[in-house]
Amino acid sequence: MGASGDDAIQAAEKRAESTAARNLPQFDDMPVPGDTANLREGANLNDACLALLPLVGVWRGEGEVDYPTIEGPRRFGMQLTIAHDGRPFLIHEARSWLLDEDGKVIRPAARESGFWRPQDDDTVELMLAHNTGIIELFYGATRGQASWELGTDAVVRSASAKDVTASQRLYGLVNNGDLGYVEERAMMGQELQPHTSALLRRVVG
Structure with missing residues (x-):
């Protein structure tokens, strides 16, 4: 059972002491x-x-990446920026970095950028371009008041990109106000299955 409404408001106010001015x-x-x-x-x-x-x-936070075609699981750090400029879409930028067992940075990892585009029928489009040569178009919807589930309608790959055929994503706020993220992928001849997950805390806003 989640925290009460009053507890959630108090927790948000506490977090905002360090994030509201950034x-x-x-x-x-x-x-x-x-x-x-x-x-x-x-x-x-x-x-x-x-x-x-x-x-x-x-x-910003940490997560885990794993898949049958890679040596894993591996830890990674991640920063996700979701912003706006007053128009009817959100700007999305995510970057990650691999971590060793002690939490030290090994090297930069995946990057993606794109847009969340809400539609009149309450569905959401999420368009993402990846540094690995992949472009994905997701469709989905809000689940409840604080989670969003999306799946790919189209995946376009450059000649040098991995053979990705489908993805599903779930973003959701957990009880303490952190943002959870999980992704499933079908790629390299494998069926759709878990690929990455992360738990991120708010550092701005």
Whole structure:
């Protein structure tokens, strides 16, 4: 059973003591509104994005990657930035780095960028481009008030990319306000199965 509403509000206020005053670096000379990952600053969140409001922020934490075609499981660090500029979409940028058993950084790892695009029928499009030569188009929906489940409708690969054929993702806020993320992938001749998972804490917003 989750925490009560009052407990959740108190926990959010406690977290905000260290995150509420932080935002993305800004250029003062931009002729258009800058991106913001802090709902207290910048442009107002577009009404079309209200179902995605809890995602807005910068999140950082650790996770695990594993798959039959790699030597694993392996630990990784991750930062996920979800921001907006007042228009009816969210900006998505994620970067990760491999960690050794002691938590020290080995090297940079996967990066992805794209957009969350809420639709009039309450579905959500998530378009992502990866540094590995893969472009994915996900469709999904909000589950409850604080989780989002999406699956690929299309996967496009460059000639040098791995043979990825499908992905499914689930993002969700857990009881303490952290953001959980899990992904399943079908690639390299394998069926759809768990690939990565991470637990991220809010550091901005």
